[in-house]
Amino acid sequence: MAVDPAPLGPHLRLRLFASLREAAGWGERHWPLAAAEAPTPRQLWQALALPGELLTIRVAINQQFASLDTPLQAGDELAFLPPISGG
Amino acid sequence: MSSPSCRRSVVAEVSQALAASAGDRAPLLRIDLCAQPLLPWQQLQRWQLLLLDRGLIAPAESQFIGRVRPLAGDGSPLTRLELEHYPGMTERQLQSLAHAAAVRHGALAVLVQHRVGHLAPGEAIVLVAVAADRRGPAQRCCQELLEALKHDAPFWKREWRQDGSSDWLAGNTPL
Numbered sequence: 001m002a003v004d005p006a007p008l009g010p011h012l013r014l015r016l017f018a019s020l021r022e023a024a025g026w027g028e029r030h031w032p033l034a035a036a037e038a039p040t041p042r043q044l045w046q047a048l049a050l051p052g053e054l055l056t057i058r059v060a061i062n063q064q065f066a067s068l069d070t071p072l073q074a075g076d077e078l079a080f081l082p083p084i085s086g087g
Numbered sequence: 088m089s090s091p092s093c094r095r096s097v098v099a100e101v102s103q104a105l106a107a108s109a110g111d112r113a114p115l116l117r118i119d120l121c122a123q124p125l126l127p128w129q130q131l132q133r134w135q136l137l138l139l140d141r142g143l144i145a146p147a148e149s150q151f152i153g154r155v156r157p158l159a160g161d162g163s164p165l166t167r168l169e170l171e172h173y174p175g176m177t178e179r180q181l182q183s184l185a186h187a188a189a190v191r192h193g194a195l196a197v198l199v200q201h202r203v204g205h206l207a208p209g210e211a212i213v214l215v216a217v218a219a220d221r222r223g224p225a226q227r228c229c230q231e232l233l234e235a236l237k238h239d240a241p242f243w244k245r246e247w248r249q250d251g252s253s254d255w256l257a258g259n260t261p262l
Contacts, residue, residue: 015173017241018171019255056257063179079173084238085258087213
């Protein structure tokens with residue numbers, strides 16, 4: 001799956017995994033940010049029109065679990081994680 | 088000491104350096120993700136040698152080995168199991184969960200080996216071992232860490248069936 005080139009200006013890196021990646025049709029992309037813009041994962045989920053229920057999804061910001069309502073900053077990596085099944 | 092099939096995370100190295108500088112009481116953590124078949128008995132033997140090398144004598148030890156089931160969730164024969172992870176975050180989470188469990192139970196050392204990639208039925212997915220001063224902490228820490236990594240380390244399982252169809256699992260099997 002090709003990754004879009006990173007924009008020159010402020011942006012976020014977005015990641016999807018497993019079933020969510022396949023349902024959305026992409027695994028990684030960049031999201032340009034306007035100056036002083038600090039969207040939350042919940043707002044981005046809606047803006048991206050991702051498939052499925054947000055209730056079942058956990059988010060990670062910079063590879064750490066985070067709240068859906070954490071304001072994001074330029075340079076952050078945001079991942080939407082479908083239900084985990086390890087071990 | 089590291090197996091060629093298992094990749095040791097940089098996070099683990101850093102943590103061990105910190106643990107070593109913190110004194111003898113810091114738990115010894117050994118965390119690896121393995122892209123090739125995981126052979127639990129070989130890994131346990133290496134771990135024993137590591138403990139000996141570090142002068143750790145653990146009177147109690149608990150181990151858990153998880154293997155791929157022969158049947159998919161719908162009861163049909165499973166041809167293979169795919170395990171996806173989040174490179175970087177998965178290693179960091181395993182390290183964090185292992186450290187927290189070891190400290191909470193006063194364990195001396197913890198080993199976690201976890202597969203990624205494609206596995207055949209019967210292959211080992213995960214090996215958790217805990218060395219402690221007594222059987223209670225060893226067994227409790229092992230069980231708690233296993234549950235923690237099943238729920239809080241980013242892994243995703245996909246079951247592949249004989250007809251070429253597959254499903255991502257949306258959760259864990261009951262305890």
